[in-house]
Amino acid sequence: MNRILVIAEHDGKKLNPATAKAVSCASAVGGEIDVAVFAANASAMAAAAAKLKGVKRVLKIERAENVHQLAAVLTPQIVKLAAGYTHVLAPSTTFGKDVLPRAAAFLGVQQVSDVMKVIDATTFERPMYAGNAIVTVKVPPSPCIVATVRTASWQACSEDGNAEITAVSTDAVIPSHTRFVELKADVSDRPDLQSAPRVVSGGRGVGSKENFAVIYKFADKLGAAVGASRAAVDAGFVPNDLQVGQTGKIIAPELYVAVGISGAIQHLTGIKDARTIVAINKDPDAPIFQVADIGLVGDLFKILPELEKELDKI
Amino acid sequence: MKILVGIKRVIDFSVRVQVKKDGTGVVSDGVKMGINPFDEIALEEALRIRERGTQAEIVAMSIGPADCQQQLRTALAMGADRALLVQSTDTIQPLMAARIFHELVKRENADLVILGKQAIDDDSNQTGQMLAALWDRPQATFASKVEFKDKTLTVTREVDAGLEVIAVDLPAVLTTDLRLNTPRFVKMPDIMKARSKPLQVLKPEELGVITAPKLEATNYAPPPQRVGGKKVEDVPALIRALKQRGVL
């Protein structure tokens, strides 16, 4: 039988919703699923993980060093814990991407990145070339399979489970060569870009940081999260954590509105799984229109205020 | 100090990659090739560390077929001092690449290795982390800012929550994100000069690397195509279309 270890992602207070998606992928593999929570104080996250449907056991690995989720700190512990598991999974977020390959190399395993689909317990689909090719890969099962889960391809599992929570300790030696300094995070009460059902993104066409107010205003009207193209981030209009695309966030909202974005391949990679794509762009030949379900050609500074007015009428 | 930089030859970022009809791979014949964009940023960062006043020898390293010499020559023209090519026609996956780089890192006695955070062909995002593991040294991945002082790097990392700052002791592995820097353009005289810089070709066997396990690609398929392309006339029509799709 498969025994699957899912590495939980959290910020020290709350479980990240990406964890529930990784558990869905684990369920698709099939077998006994354990979730590992590495933290200084894991109670809240462990309780949340215990509710994830399909999880058998939640392992709490509490240690002062685990207060920050540093790859150098977590991997020796993951490697110890991995013994006896057939699969080790983590979400393909910046957390999972940082931590898991380090563990895979210690284990002598070639990792599978960004699992989109499970064919069977050793065969998976993953994207390559900015999503322009979907590759089926067969993975040697020994000593174990290590994989990150492309969160946009998976629904979160339901939260009606009731797993047992066990405290576990490892005798892993933790190096001191890597130290956390600080996290600069913009606190915003807007919906989270990675999990929001609606997203409005602005591109270079928005023109400036000040002009981005029109994007925020329109997003608030829709109850949407705000995203951006690389060009908008590079130009300093918005912070880096709003970037959508091959090298930013890969998202799958119900509604994606691209405003003043041309639709470069690398941007489209991030939105392929959106249910409905709307494009607003003044250039009728912009490539974004080829993928948009609904396109409107025109000046965003005229269209957005008009749209807001129409939305008020509904 | 010695800085090793990874240079991967990939299909150019501007090419729209097509899957072969028979599902055995992607079309690469006659397709424009280039340096993985993240690796150009890696090399640029090494050059800037030197230009800010740290004595450094910068070695560009690549793994792949003989043609990789083109990308290594470009790296030499950008300013690398010498180049190493581990020549192989095999598909090199990240663990194997990390094992080969680890051998080079030991031979060269490197203080810092800078790699791209991912290669835009296989999009794996693994090699830097794996090299750091094998070398048992720190990793600072997805870097958008690097400060260097007294054998310690302070690195700003682009993470989902914002920007994370960590400090790592050298030797270490750094992987680059796009906003770390903008690589310089190569000038004609530098291309000429690069011709005489040393480029050493090695075989994986010479390095004594143990072959890593591999993923076996059994099929390549194009992604499901979105059928877009519908346009509406004005804002009221847009609202109607959204309602029709059940979005509003």
Ligand SMILES: Cc1cc2nc3c(=O)[nH]c(=O)nc-3n(C[C@H](O)[C@H](O)[C@H](O)COP(=O)(O)OP(=O)(O)OC[C@H]3O[C@@H](n4cnc5c(N)ncnc54)[C@H](O)[C@@H]3O)c2cc1C
């Ligand atoms: C390795 C690599 C990785 C990359 N990763 C990413 C990534 O993750 N995400 C990403 O987004 N990009 C990424 N890029 C960059 C990508 O190739 C494009 O350069 C970028 O997406 C362009 O952003 P943009 O559409 O905002 O800008 P542009 O291409 O400049 O488009 C601006 C658009 O705004 C329109 N416009 C201008 N004014 C108005 C107006 N008043 N009203 C309406 N429309 C207007 C224009 O018609 C134009 O279509 C990557 C590139 C590389 C090489």
